[in-house]
Each structure stands twice: as structure tokens, then as C-alpha cells.
Amino acid sequence: MSFTSTIVDSVKRYPELKIIDARQIYKEKFSEIPEQAFYQAVSRMAKAGEIERLTKGIYCRPKSGRFGKILSSEKDILEHYLGKNEKKGIIIGYRMYTMYGLTTQLSKDIQMYSNIPLEEKRQIRNVSVKKADLKFDSSTKSMIELLEVLQHHKEIEDLNYKNLRKFLSAASEHYDEKKLENILGEIGYKKSTIASLKNVLDHFDVTNTVGKYLKGTSKYDALDVKKIYETAP
Structure with a gap:
């Protein structure tokens, strides 16, 4: 499995709306992977709408609501x-x-x-x-x-x-x-x-x-x- 696939698979396991701290995930799970490759994978997930950016380095998996996407409260x-x-x-x-x-x-x-x-x-x-x-x-x-x-x-x-x-x-x-x-x-x-x-x-x-x-x-x-x-x- 490629670096990107491993990262994407791990992030997708997070429950909807749970806070995803990219820096923390990198340090705890992916420090053996080149840092640039890790953040590029996360950035692509955000651009694809698979995760939503709450602030720099902090994301969540959005939840689908009646009026559109729901983000972490x-x-x-x-x-x-x-x-x-x-x-x-x-x-x-x-x-x-x-x-x-x-x-x-x-x-x-x-x-x-x-x-x-x-x-x-x-x-x-x-x-x-x-x-x-x-x-x-x-x-x-x-x-x-x-x-x-x-x-x-x-x-x-x-x-x-x-x-x-x-x-x-x-x-x-x-x-x-x-x-x-x-x-x-x-x-x-x-x-x-x-x-x-x-x-x-x-x-x-x-x-x-x-x-x-x-x-x-x-x-x-x-x-x-x-x-x-x-x-x-």
C-alpha cells in the first residue's frame, strides 16, 4: 500500500465530526513517512471534500445534514x-x-x-x-x-x-x-x-x-x- 493510501485509509477511520489534528497524527502514526508527502495527502483529501479544514492543521470528517455539510461543533x-x-x-x-x-x-x-x-x-x-x-x-x-x-x-x-x-x-x-x-x-x-x-x-x-x-x-x-x-x- 502506498504512503497516500495508508494516510487516507487512516484518516477515513476517524468518526464524523471528531477533531483531526494533522500534526498530531503525523507524529504518532506517520513519522517514518516524508512530512511533505503526508501533508500533501491531507491537503488533497481536503480539496476533495473528504475532510474539512477548521483551522490550520485541524480538520474533521463532515457529516451530511438536511441543509448541507455539518462540521465539528x-x-x-x-x-x-x-x-x-x-x-x-x-x-x-x-x-x-x-x-x-x-x-x-x-x-x-x-x-x-x-x-x-x-x-x-x-x-x-x-x-x-x-x-x-x-x-x-x-x-x-x-x-x-x-x-x-x-x-x-x-x-x-x-x-x-x-x-x-x-x-x-x-x-x-x-x-x-x-x-x-x-x-x-x-x-x-x-x-x-x-x-x-x-x-x-x-x-x-x-x-x-x-x-x-x-x-x-x-x-x-x-x-x-x-x-x-x-x-x-
Whole structure:
């Protein structure tokens, strides 16, 4: 079987609407084939309408619908980058804020971290994916959510302080020294965010060594947890 036939046969096995990442397929299945030959085969499939290009290097096998071709939806994209049981990634930003009732504001754009993409950043339609080589277990996800809120709390429109207090209390229970180290090694949070994390953990009497990431004499624009609790609901 020729290079082209092998590639075409493999791609055609993908279910309709499932995300097809050409670079990932090449690396995992066809690295022994000349790269140019691989991408030429993929390009010919796209021109023939066998697959549809969603963005550079990302395709899907379209589904025939009542009104024409149907391409991968937001749901299909999220399922790909979150992985089975959502163990490969995490949604952040306004979709996450609204999930916890921190705001009623909605956003069409979705932000997320995932360990699936090979690139540092990926934009597929309204989904923005940032690479983070982490194991997204429940405690790691809770800590990322906490860090994201601490980093962006000043920017969250119509922030619900009552729900913020509940969120901070619940999220602080998942603190883990080793997992924080792993997260900070992959995601570049500001020093003020880390200082805010220390303030939250100290407020809830959670033993921590977050101070090692900070300079003792420096002043940071960190979250004042006491003021959060003094703020009217």
C-alpha cells in the first residue's frame, strides 16, 4: 500500500465530526513517512471534500445534514481537548466563572488549558486552547480554577462577592504543595496572584509554603481576603 493510501485509509477511520489534528497524527502514526508527502495527502483529501479544514492543521470528517455539510461543533472541539472524563484539560475564563455563579455575564469565547495540543496555543473557532503538560485530576483543576479567579478577579464583570466567598472557601480545601509546584511550572501566574493565594490559604488556616515563591520584602497588589468578607452581598 502506498504512503497516500495508508494516510487516507487512516484518516477515513476517524468518526464524523471528531477533531483531526494533522500534526498530531503525523507524529504518532506517520513519522517514518516524508512530512511533505503526508501533508500533501491531507491537503488533497481536503480539496476533495473528504475532510474539512477548521483551522490550520485541524480538520474533521463532515457529516451530511438536511441543509448541507455539518462540521465539528463547539461540543466536539471541547470533547477533544478535555478528553475522556475531562482528564485532559480544563475550561477557564467566563465559562468557568458562570459555572460557580461568580458572574451572570456570558461569553461566546471559551478559554481552556489542555495537555493534548502540541502547540503552545491553538484557536479553533471560538475555542482558545493553551498547552499545559499537567495531569488534570480534580485537585489540580480546583487549584487552577482558584489561581485563575485570583489572577482575574478585578476583571470579572458583575462579580458576585457572596459566591466568591463560597468559592474561595471550597477551593482552598484542595491545596496541595506538589501540585502547586507542577502548575506553576507550566502556567505563568503573576507574583500578585501567588501572594493572593497565600492570603486565601492563611485566612482559612491552610498550612502552606507559598511564601517560598515570593520575595519577603516585596509588596504585591494581592487580594485582601478580609475586605472580601466585609463587602456587602
